[in-house]
Every structure is written in C-alpha cells, then in structure tokens.
Amino acid sequence: MRSANNALEVDQLSRTFDVSAPWLNRVIDRKPKRYLHAVQDVTFTVEKGKCLALVGESGCGKSTVARLVTGLYAPSEGAILFAPAVKGRGRGRPMEAQMIFQDPHASLNPRWRVGDIIAEPIREFGLRSGAEATEARVAELLRTVGLSPDDGKRYPHEFSGGQRQRISIARALASEPEFLVCDEPTSALDVSVQAQILNLMRRLQDELGLTYLFISHNLAVVRHMADRIAVMYLGRIVEEADTEALFANPQHPYTQLLLQTIPDVAAPNRDRELMGGEPPSPLDPPKGCAFHPRCPMATDQCSKTAPEVRARAGGGTVACHLAPAT
C-alpha cells in the first residue's frame, strides 16, 4: 500500500468485454472480434473512513468499477489492493467490500424471511455461536437501520422501496465489513425516502467507521455524501479532487458541463440555453480525447492525442490538454 491511511488503492485498472458477434456470423460477414473497453486505466485511492464518489453518465463504467472492486468481475489489467481488516473474522487479511445495489428488490430473495436474509452471512461465516446469539444480532441490525426486530418475520415484498433498501444495508452490515460499495443506492427512491437512507448511511459511517465507494449520477447527492469525487467519462476518470475543490473550481470541461446542466432548486436557471451533444457509443469511442465531439473548448490537438492524467491545480488529477498547469 502507498499509504497506511488508505483503505483501498486501485491502480491502472482496466476491464474489457468481448462483444463480438457469434463466431459463425463473424466468419460469414468477415467481421473481426469486437471489444468494449468498459473501464480503462483507472487509478484512485479511498482513505479509511472516507467516502469517494464515482459520477458520470450511464454507461461510463461506474458499475463496472464497483463490480471489479467487489470481485464480481476479474480485472483485464491493473491492481486492486485493500488494506488489512482490523476487526471481524478476517482481521489481518485484506478487507472485504460489501455491495449495496440500486434495486433492493432484485437483491433480496423474495422467498426468504427478512430475518433469514440478514442472518445468512452470520450463519455462513459463523460470526455468532448459536441460534439465540444470531437472532439477537439480527434484531440489533434491524434496529441499527431503523426497522423493528419484528420486521424480521416478514417477507421482502411486504416492505416499501426505502424499507427494502434498509434491509439490504442491514444484510451488508451483517458480515461486519469495513468497506461498502454503494451502487446508486437511492436512485430508485423518492427524494423524501432518499433523505432517510442518506441520513442513515452517514450515521452508520460515523458510528462504525465505514469507508464508502459511492456511485451516483446525482451530483447533489454526491456532494452531500462524498469527501472526494472522481468524474468518469467513457471508461476513464477525467477529473478527481476533494468535493469542495471540484465544486468550487471544476477544471475538466466535462465536469463543468455536468455542473452547469444540473437544475438546482435553490438557484434555478430558467433561461437555460439548449446545449448540444450526446454521449458517444462506448463501442466506437472518438479518437484523441473521447470528449472532443462535445467539448466547447476542443482544439485540433484534442481530436488527435488523448490527454494524459496529470496533477490538478488545487489537488487531485485531471485529464485535459487545456487544464491549467500546477
């Protein structure tokens, strides 16, 4: 590890998917194999007890990073390094990340009682000895996420979206993780319920000293949760900095576009001009800087050479030819 303060270090991580047509069609049509670079050369660290957020448009690779970090996908290239766990059954071994998904319905087994869903990791890893201790732990977890121990007897479909997300959080906490990967945990929820879940996640972070990798496309939510933000575009991190620094002084034109296009309740822009440009296909990314077809500042150089990731004035990194020198 580069620093003992880091919970996670990710180095030049890439993941490629083979999206070729079936072999026979390829032979008949004389088409080569096709690869999709979902994540390319991504490097970041997450400090212990902090929250790093990944933001960007759909298809930019956020969930792929989450799946790589939690081991659901194997990297094509690069390294993922967790700090040693300091508590729980895996003490001394690398931390294991638990994941919370966008759709709590899909991630909870509908045929199991909520109590059994939460107890499963406790039983599987033998975290408590005996049925009584397990039951007490499940009750404690239910209370921690703002449900009642009685709710353990009910089935997932008997709960609302927000309550189901509380159940998935309780389940994720059951294996006593120090690191949580949250992929759009509130995107399927109403703003009022989102506020309940975000407040809960902040409280748990303080009480349990959790470290978060937090994924969202909602910049206001990210601003509320994250200490640090990495902005992704077409598989790459284009800018990364402390939350306040990024909001105060976004340096990548894509970050600027994102910040400008979010309608803000507190300061609505009712004279918004139509802005052009759509995200390009990840199968056929533009040459040079992938953002150049949409970039208002693009120069000739931008369509030819991809900008390198370099130090960002004011801390962090940025990948743009025109970003101010440090």
Added chain:
Amino acid sequence: MSMSTHPPASDALALDVRGLSVEFPTRKGVLTALSDVSLTIKRGEILGVVGESGAGKSMTGMAVLGLLEPPGRVSSGEIRIGGKRTDKLSEAEMASIRGSMVGAIFQDPLTSLNPLFSVGQQLIETIRLHSSRSRMDARARAIELLKQVGIPGADERIDHYPHQFSGGMRQRVVIALALAGNPQLIIADEPTTALDVSIQAQITALLRRLCREHGTGVMLVTHDMGVIAETADRVAVMYAGRVIEIGPVEEVLSRPKHPYTRGLMGSIPALGARVERLAQIDGAMPRLNAIPVGCAFNPRCLDAGSRCRQVRPALVTEGQGSVACLVHDGGVQ
C-alpha cells in the same frame, strides 16, 4: 425571452379539472386513487406535478388522457381540454381527442413509437389525421417539426427507424409527435427520468420553448424538483391521491405552506452547500386501503393536532396559491 410566472391571460384554459375522483373497484372494496383533484392549466403554461411515488401524479395524467386502466374509472368530477368536456366521451371519441387536442410524452420513448415504421411515417400519419394536408405538405411539416426539436440532418433522419436513434433523440422525436397534431395540452409524465443528466436539461428546455411558442399547456409530472424549479410556471403537490398545495413555482418551492411540501423541499440535497443532515419526513405514504382519517398526512406531520385526526382539510386559497392544511384553515386543535 422573459420568463413570466403569470402567463398571458386567455379565455380558453388548456386544461380544467374539477373535483376529479378516480376509483378502482376491487374484490376487497373500492379503492379511491384520486380524490377531489382540481387544477387548471392555461395555454402556454407549464404546471409541474410533484409528490412521492404513488401520490397519484400519473393517475391524474392518465385520467385526462382517457387512458385509465380498467377497472379504474372516473367516479366524479369534470375534465375539460381546451374548453371541451372530455370525461364522458366514448373510447373512439377519446382516441381522436388524443393527438389532436392532447398529446402525451412518457418516460420511455419507445412506448410512444412504433418500431416497425420510420419516424417520418409516424409523424406524417399523425399530421394528416388531424389536418387536411397533402402527403407532400405533411412531410415538409414533419421535417420542420424534427428541426424544431433539434434533430440534426432532419431531412435524412426522417426516414430512419426509432431504434436508429439514441434515447435522447428518441425523446425529441416523441415531443415532435406530441406536437404534430397542434394540441392545446401535453401530458409529460417523467419525460426525462430515463435520460442522462446532461440530456435532461436539453429536453426540458426544449419542451418549455416549444410550448411557449405553440401556446400549448403542459402538465409536467416529475420527481425532480430541480426540473420543476427551472421549467414550471406553477406547481401542484400531490399526496395520497389529493392536491395538497398548488401555486406559482417560486412561492411553493421557496415559501411552501403545507408541512409536506416543506419536508419535501428540505429533503433535497442542495448543490450549493453541504449540510450535516438532510431534513427527513419519517414514515411513508399510506396505501390506498389505509388512508388515515382526517388529514392523510397526519401520522407523519410534526405540526399535527387533534383536529387533524378528524377533519379532512379542503384546498383553500392563500396568497397566490392554495393549500389543504388545517394550520391555514381554522387551526389544528
């Protein structure tokens, strides 16, 4: 262009809904999905409709479109589109009203587009259905509409099929289709929810500009208060099948009168500054078969008093808007 909150007065309202109730008869009894909903939209005006999931936003839009799913039915109230009473019309009559007098834009553009026909064929058909234009004229009009919604290379793209467009482009085509019959009213239900953030603002800005230009009234249903703040002239807040507050956008969003609207506004993380803890409305919206007696919001309301558990507040005028809360109507005790 100036953005006035008081759109030009006009004798014909694009939409006039009075005392609308919608029921679903079920084996276990009748569920009341909408109860006494009243709202108006002037021509060229955008009314935002907000509220938690299940509040009845989509239901209101579907009732106006005459697309309630059976056994759902309008049990009382009146709906007028452009001055014409529509809630008593037959299926066939309503079908001809859709397109000519009221257009629809839904979350998923694919539900509004036929994959088997080019966008041009669909536009031309809609245009000719509602006017006496020749095929040639209709095609020219279709190209003009595609240009208006910002589709580059419209004269070529008109012959492309829906699957050849990106999500944002498809939603533009749907907007063009909704405008093709020159309707007085458009129902837009979460039109940008399925789109990327950088595209959402494009689409709502487009909708706003076109409706001003065409004098079309819009009911804009959305979860996104930011979109409302930027796009709507007035806002209706719904809770448990009722309108609980309605008024000019800046009045409702910055000086909400109803405790529920206040909670909703406080629960939105702001882009401008970070707070330690978001305001939170505890609990959840009641199910239709368990709507509390009195004010439906009373179990979640911090201001509730004994009267709130007995009397159902009616929508009363206050300032430039209206609110349904006993604090503003005789007190909570």
